[in-house]
Amino acid sequence: MKVVSNSYLNARVGAPSITTSNPSWLRPGDEIDIDSVGIGDTIEGNSIWYHATNNCYYWSGGIDNIEFEFPGADFSTLTAKEAVEVAINLKNFLFDRYYKKNYITGIGVGYKNDEPADGICMTFLVSQKTDQVTLIPEYFLFKGYRIPTDVKLSASAKTHHYDPTNKERCILADQGNPVHCGGRVLNGDKEICGTRTLFISKDEINYMLTCFHVVAMSEIVDSTDYFFGDLQAKKILFSASGKPFQVSKGALNSFFDYALTEITHQDMDNKFPHPFFTNTLIVDYYRKDELELGLRLYSFGATSGPQTGIINHVSFDVDLMAHDTIRSYKGLIRTTKISEPGDSGSPVVGVNGKLIGYVVGGVETASETDDTCSYLIPWYNVADQLDFKIINV
Structure with a gap:
């Protein structure tokens, strides 16, 4: 050829x-x-x-x-890592052609039908079935390979904050002093609740990290706004003590959703309270080339407490409803359901205790072809941008 x-x-x-x-x-x-x-x-x-x-x-x-098939090039014989890399390359090539068109609300790479035995494919999420949706082919031809697709009718995905006046729950991460990652955090007006992610250090200042949409969403005027920089006069509370802390920095765009609060190690540590682990401190994280489909994970959220799941998709670009506006997130990890409203910011680790990422949202209601799920912001995205260190206390 x-x-x-x-x-x-x-x-x-x-x-x-x-x-x-x-x-x-x-x-x-x-x-x-x-x-x-x-x-x-x-x-x-x-x-x-x-x-x-x-x-x-x-x-x-x-x-x-680009769009051709070559005899003997068999996508199914690639290793999982190779197949994922090829499919992500295809997703990026097709992104502008399909995303946000014909009711498509998300595109990612993972297991077909969420079943490892069905192989790796490119997955499309759609909000409703139409004749246009059926135009998504059963496979794409890409640089010699035939890559299968999966189309899921999916319920609306939402960020996982909530109004604490509607739901109260006391969990172990909020008991004692210092409090641990995984416990509840409230914005200063107690209107929104989320979860503490991690204790980090940058430029010799210690911070607690959680989701921007939990503690600083008032900085955003509409769904097209993005934010990166300093935050002024924003206060949050740890539910254990009610002690106020100052939110000083944050970012909200397609790849980032975090806010940083200045604290000390007397107020918080990185002990992961999941019962699978015993007094384990989160001290390291998975790099991009280390994450694999099927990886077992463990999370701890302010609402759901300890949960266990697996990664079934990576590099997911998807719309999430955040405070009555739709925002587009890119490069998320999609997992089995490990979160509920109030769990935004929940730390998620692998079996070795290394940090995978943190919860940003999920789908709470199963549809005809799609199960409930959770979405994570991968920690390597945040680490690459913030240039911080995880505090080992």
Whole structure:
């Protein structure tokens, strides 16, 4: 099969890797004849490479041809990590074509039908069934591979804060001094309740982190607004003591939803109160390349307390209803249901006690084709931006 380069592209000999020798290169518009498709070094999120009849390998990101199937390139034979990476690359390629069109409210990568045995696919969430929705094909052809799809009729997803006057619950994380992550936090007016995520340090100042939409949503005028920076005169309360703390920084956009409150280690620590763990401190987190579908997880929320679940989707772009407005979140982790209203900010860890992320919302009512679920902001997103350290106390 003949394909055309779209840039200056090195030829690699011996393996699809940037570490092997490159005896020649292609110029934009050059044509080569490929005889196989495979997986190699990841460049800019793309790990698909082509082998040409001249016995050289070429990275697919430098080739114009995209939507085609190549004989022998079997998506089902890829490792889970390889398949996820390829499907995420496809999702990013198709995003503008499908997202927020024809009642599509979310796109992610994960298990078809939420069942590991059914393999990995690209999942579409839709708010209602229409003739346009049926235009989503059963599979996409992408750089040689045939990648299956899954279409789920999904109920509306919402951020998981709540009005504490409607629901009160005392949990272990709020008992004693200092209080632990996973306990309740209220905004200064006691109108909104959420969960404490973690105790961190940045620029020699100690902070407690929770969701922006829990404690600082008054900074946002409408659903198109974004925020990043300092917050003034915002106060929150820990429900255990009623002691006020100052919210000083925060961010709310498609990738971030956090607020930072200055505190001391006498007020809070990172002890994870889930009964599966014994006096475990959260001291580390999963990097992006360490997370896997099917990973068992443990959470602790101010409403639901200790919960257990698994990751069934990653890189999910989805709409969440937040304070009567719809906001678009990107790159979320989708899990089995581990949260309820009041759990926004709940820390979520793996079996080894490493932090996966924190709850931002979920779906509470199952639909005809979709189960309830929770959505997490992955901690590596926050860590990459904040450049903080997790306090080991």
